[in-house]
Amino acid sequence: MGGKNMTLKKWLNRAAIVALSATAMTSAAWAFQESPMLTEMVEAGSLPPVEERLPANPTVINAIEVGQYGGTWRRAYSGPGDRWGPTKLMEERVLKWAAGPDGTAELTPGYIESYSVNDNSTEFTFTLLDGLKWSDGAPVTTEDVRFWYEDVFLNPKIIGTIDPTFSPGGVPMEIEIKDERTFTAKFAQPYVYFLQILAKDSTGEPSLDRASFVFPKHYLSQFNDKYASEADLGAQLPFDQGVAEADLAAAAAKFGVASWTDLWGSKGAVKAWWANPELPVLTAWKIETPAPAENVTMVRNPYYWAVDQEGNQLPYIDRINHRLYQDPQSLALMVAQGQIDAQDRGMSQPFDFYKDNEERGDYRIVPWLGSGVWSLIPNLNTTDEVLHALYADERVRQALSVGLDRELIIELTQSGLAKPIQAAPVSGSPYYQEDLQNHWTEYDPDLADQLLDEAGLAERDAEGFRLRPDGKRFTIVVQGGDAILAKQLELIAESYSEIGIEILPRVMDRTQFDTNRTNNDFDMQYLVFDRLTYVPADPRIMMGSESYANQSYVWYSTDGASGIAPPEGSNFQKIYDLWDTASSAATLEDADAAMNELIRTFVESGYVIGVHGEGTVVNVVSNRMHNVQADLVMDDIFREVGLSRTQQYWLEQN
Numbered sequence: 001m002g003g004k005n006m007t008l009k010k011w012l013n014r015a016a017i018v019a020l021s022a023t024a025m026t027s028a029a030w031a032f033q034e035s036p037m038l039t040e041m042v043e044a045g046s047l048p049p050v051e052e053r054l055p056a057n058p059t060v061i062n063a064i065e066v067g068q069y070g071g072t073w074r075r076a077y078s079g080p081g082d083r084w085g086p087t088k089l090m091e092e093r094v095l096k097w098a099a100g101p102d103g104t105a106e107l108t109p110g111y112i113e114s115y116s117v118n119d120n121s122t123e124f125t126f127t128l129l130d131g132l133k134w135s136d137g138a139p140v141t142t143e144d145v146r147f148w149y150e151d152v153f154l155n156p157k158i159i160g161t162i163d164p165t166f167s168p169g170g171v172p173m174e175i176e177i178k179d180e181r182t183f184t185a186k187f188a189q190p191y192v193y194f195l196q197i198l199a200k201d202s203t204g205e206p207s208l209d210r211a212s213f214v215f216p217k218h219y220l221s222q223f224n225d226k227y228a229s230e231a232d233l234g235a236q237l238p239f240d241q242g243v244a245e246a247d248l249a250a251a252a253a254k255f256g257v258a259s260w261t262d263l264w265g266s267k268g269a270v271k272a273w274w275a276n277p278e279l280p281v282l283t284a285w286k287i288e289t290p291a292p293a294e295n296v297t298m299v300r301n302p303y304y305w306a307v308d309q310e311g312n313q314l315p316y317i318d319r320i321n322h323r324l325y326q327d328p329q330s331l332a333l334m335v336a337q338g339q340i341d342a343q344d345r346g347m348s349q350p351f352d353f354y355k356d357n358e359e360r361g362d363y364r365i366v367p368w369l370g371s372g373v374w375s376l377i378p379n380l381n382t383t384d385e386v387l388h389a390l391y392a393d394e395r396v397r398q399a400l401s402v403g404l405d406r407e408l409i410i411e412l413t414q415s416g417l418a419k420p421i422q423a424a425p426v427s428g429s430p431y432y433q434e435d436l437q438n439h440w441t442e443y444d445p446d447l448a449d450q451l452l453d454e455a456g457l458a459e460r461d462a463e464g465f466r467l468r469p470d471g472k473r474f475t476i477v478v479q480g481g482d483a484i485l486a487k488q489l490e491l492i493a494e495s496y497s498e499i500g501i502e503i504l505p506r507v508m509d510r511t512q513f514d515t516n517r518t519n520n521d522f523d524m525q526y527l528v529f530d531r532l533t534y535v536p537a538d539p540r541i542m543m544g545s546e547s548y549a550n551q552s553y554v555w556y557s558t559d560g561a562s563g564i565a566p567p568e569g570s571n572f573q574k575i576y577d578l579w580d581t582a583s584s585a586a587t588l589e590d591a592d593a594a595m596n597e598l599i600r601t602f603v604e605s606g607y608v609i610g611v612h613g614e615g616t617v618v619n620v621v622s623n624r625m626h627n628v629q630a631d632l633v634m635d636d637i638f639r640e641v642g643l644s645r646t647q648q649y650w651l652e653q654n
Contacts, residue, residue, distance in 0.1 A: 490505065
């Protein structure tokens, strides 16, 4: 595997998307088995027997091979801002993408018994597993759904703006509780993409800033403004009326935070699973030693609701240890010394480095296919009026694209194992179009010079750099969120210096990197532009969210109440209108027609400058680690490593 001509030949089971209908889990008479560490707890009387912890008919995950229990999975992390790596190991959903035996991605049920869709795709009904439990043993019911919907999703103090992907046509999703286990999500118009959006965005526990269906009411209500009170902060209170702000202020003070919303954020939402071991979850592992720490550890969830094909409660591995590293060289040394059991994140060295050290480190490379495109993201919402005008000029955007020596960057940083492509759907995607992937990617510095001259940037200073219309040097500060990007940014700067543009690379902590984008505090960022497989599962990045026009996306999502209105005559509004059309279409064919036009409008506008993609993702796997499937597609849509069903990974025990 590997090479410059590699393509994403298989990644999606299209039938699993088109033929969405009622799905039921197969019932069986199980003789359940469990990890010895849990057996010890049962024998000590601190844990109920496995039969009482599992659902009546648990979800079955067919392991590549039935594994052995035990062991600690050794990984590495770069600091508190690196939560995405551990997160994607263990996310759960009502529906999720999972790898089939042939490597394709398939939409499969998670912690639900069944789901169904009505004839016009306006109602989606889900039934939770019978006997599903949180990691503390509390039952999961539709009261947890009601709590999430009424007290979190519709709470403007927690979620100020409901994302358009959950309010198509400007009308928020409604939830109807049917019984203790069954609920229905309703929309005012057809929504044929909803299940795929759920598989990307719906989390099985309150860990991320995305919409979910279930939050543990028995725990989180004590930090919610509908239930919290000074009188009894540590327990769920039985009343439903709101409480005085003074009471909430006192509750916040007890925990040393400024307001109750900060308390909520630290205990229940967004990053909480990473920092709060008390938080009940539905994932295979839960946090044991939180970040920040030299070693962040996760331990198996004794109530995890899935088994393998022989009735063994998953996961196989008892613990995951994330060891802190300071820089890319430190991580490379850990790999070479055999201190990593399975990891793709942070692998910044040339491919040959990892290949040459396989024997020394007692590991193998299990290659995956990268679907993301490393891209330069100009801030089209920048408050620098001169830079804003330059970015708005299509000639400048085209020059920034054709002025990049992509082949050199690929050769020197990717061992040649990538393609010079635009930020467009990757090969293998149902939305792939070759002309879009190659749009403005041919290296042509002469054309770049001509375009910049025509755009009014012909004048240069003594060092050969172009001068902006205001007389200042045409300088762009490019931010990167990881030290591993330093070499690529250096080469990008060299390419642009040849056409008279000064690039100043700035590598920073990922948390600061993300904050700068949210706060509209950047000229340009360098990051992987993903979600290029099944695009409708998360169209927001093409619409500017967390990307080239974050503040304009805020304007769109708030119906103009905040953010920055798109420039007159730009294609921003056309892109928004096309999503409105796609998200209300009565058929998949009509929806896809609008999506294809949206994609073409985005790519041909040149709002994002793709550099390289469809490369080999280095996944270092210890020779002790089993059930790690090769040639899977890495995309945020599929939750990256989560596609491989990490619950089935197992370690040989000495």
